Amino acid sequence: MNLGILVNEGPYQHQAADSAYLFCKAALAKGHQIHRVFFYHDGVNNSTRLTEPPQDDRNIVARWSKLAQDHNVDLVVCVAAALRRGIRDDNLAPGFRISGLGQLVESGIQADRLVVFGD
Amino acid sequence: MNLGILVNEGPYQHQAADSAYLFCKAALAKGHQIHRVFFYHDGVNNSTRLTEPPQDDRNIVARWSKLAQDHNVDLVVCVAAALRRGIRDDNLAPGFRISGLGQLVESGIQADRLVVFGD
Amino acid sequence: MLHIVNKSPTERKSLDTCLRIAAPGTILLIEDAVYAATRGTEVEARVKAAMQRFRICALLPDLEARAVADRVIEGVATVDYGGFVDLVAEHRNCQSWL
Amino acid sequence: MLHIVNKSPTERKSLDTCLRIAAPGTILLIEDAVYAATRGTEVEARVKAAMQRFRICALLPDLEARAVADRVIEGVATVDYGGFVDLVAEHRNCQSWL
Amino acid sequence: MSEESGTVKKFMFVNRTAPYGTVYALESLEVVLISAAFEQDVSLVFIEDGVWQLKKGQQTKGIETKNFSPTYRALEGYDVEKLYVERESLAARGLTEDDLLVDVTVLAAEELGKLMDEQDVVLSF
C-alpha cells in the first residue's frame, strides 16, 4: 500500500514528529511504500540541518534524512510555512525539498491513505 | 517597574509570541523597563533572521529586533533549546543573543515580576 | 495574585483548573480564553459563579479579534494591553495557566 | 473508519468530540491519549460506554513510555507501530482528531 | 493545476480550533484553496472551537495580526461550497447561523459522522 504522511508540528516540542517517523519506519518494514512525507505548519522545522540535540537524545532531523536516503522517501516542506519560519534551501537537511501545498493535495490524491500527525 | 518576560512558543504557530510582544510594547509605553525577554522551548524560533513572512502579515522576528534596538531590550535565547531546534549564532536576528538558562533564573530574581507567555 | 489564562475554556481544562486551585484574586483572560468572558456559552455559569471569588478581566484586543467584544458577561472588566501591564504591576505576583 | 486520537482525555476535549461525532468504527489512542485506555481514571466510564460502538485500540509503546501498560482497560487491544500501520491499511480512510 | 490522472477524491477539512490563538485556521484555508484548484470534491467542517472561525465581525487591528476571515466569503469563488457546521458546537457557544459570515449547512453530530465516513481524505487542523 502507498501511504501519504502529513506532519504538522516541529521536532521536540510535540511528539507528532516522533510518532510520524516511527509509523513510517514500521510501514516500510511491512513492505508498504511511503508516497511522501509532507511537512506543514511548525512541521517545517523538522527539516533544518542546523539542529544539534544532546548526545543522549534522538536526532529527529537526522533520522528523517536517513529514512530518505535508505528508502528513497520524498520529504517535502511547505514553502509558505517555511518562509514564515525561516526554513530555506540553504539550511535544509539532506533528503528534504521545499515545494508548494499542491504536493500535499497530490499526496492525498495519489496515495491510498493519508495519515495526519500533529498537535 | 522592571519586568521579566518568558516566551515558550515559536512565532506564527501560537499567539504567545504576539501577546508577549504587545505586552512589552505597552509596558515600555507606560514607562516600565523590560529586564529581559527570555526565549525557551519553541520560543527560541522567534530569533531566526531567516524568516520571510508574507508582505501582508506581521514580521514577528523583525518586530523583536526593532524593540531591542529602540528600547535596548535584552533578548536572550536559551542555548540548550536552541541547539535542539537549529538556532545558532549565524542565523540569529539582530538584537538577540544566545545564553544559558541561568539568564532566566536571574531575570526571575532581579525583575519585579516575571510574566510567562506560552501554549 | 494575578492569574493569566490563555486557553479556550471549551477545549482545554486550564480555566477549570485555575478556578479550582487559585486562591481568591484576579483572573485575566487573554487569547483563546476570552471566549470564557462571553454570554451564552456552556461555560458562562461557571464563570459567573467564579465572580464571587475572583475579579475577572478580559483582554479587549483579543475579544475584538474574535468578534465577541459585544457579548461580554456583565461584571467582567475589559482591558487593553496597557491595562494588562497595570494588572501585572498591581499584583505582587502572577501565574500563567498554560 | 479509523479514528486516531492523540490528546490527553483529562486535558483536552478531542476524545469526547470524537466519541460524539464519529460513526461506529475503530479508535486508536496514541501519544497522550493512551491515558484514556487506563483503569481508574475519571474517563474510564466514558471509554467503556464507547466500547459498545467502537473497537478501541491503544499504542503499546506510548503506554509503556507513560508507565500505564499494566493498567489497560479490559477489551482495549494494544498494538505496536506495525499494528498501527495495519489498522490504517485495514480501514478505507482515517481521521486524526488533533 | 488539475491533477493529470483526472482522479477526483472526496477531501474533508475538519476545523476544530479557534482563530488567532493558533495558526491552524489560517494555514488550513491555504490548503483548502489549493485542493480546490486541483478540482477535488472539497468539504469543510467546523466543529467545536472551529465554529468561531466563521464568527462575523472579527477586528484584528488590536492584535496586529492579519484578519483572514474575509477568505471564507471568497471560498465560493473557488467552487468550495460545501460548508458544514455541527449544531451542538454552535449551541455550546451561544451561536446561531445568523452569527456566521457565510452560509453553512448545520448538521447533527450523527449526520456529520456519516459524512466523514464517506470521505477519501480527511485533514484536520
Add this chain to the structure above:
Amino acid sequence: MSEESGTVKKFMFVNRTAPYGTVYALESLEVVLISAAFEQDVSLVFIEDGVWQLKKGQQTKGIETKNFSPTYRALEGYDVEKLYVERESLAARGLTEDDLLVDVTVLAAEELGKLMDEQDVVLSF
C-alpha cells in the same frame, strides 16, 4: 553560580502536562536544576496531567526517546525537596502516592492555592 546580591526568592514550577507528548516536562526540569544552583527557594507542583510525570515504571525504548524520569529522583541531591501534588489530580487519574517515583506532599486544591499566592516567581510549563 550563586546570585551575586544574595537575594533568595520563592520560585514555584507548576507542571501541568504529561510527559513525552510534549517537551515541557523535560525542559522544565532543566530550569529547576538551574534555579537550584542559584540557591533559590524552589518548589515543584504537579497538577492535572503533570502528575503523570512522576509515575513509576516509565519505559521509553519503544518510542525511541530519552527516559528522563530518573531525574526526579536526583532532585534531592540538588536540594530540591519541596514537591507538591494535588490530591484531586491524583484521584482523577486513579493514582495514589505509591504510584509515584519520589516522595511528595499531597495537598488539597485550597492549600495549594495558598502556597501559590506566597510565591515570588511562578513558572508554568
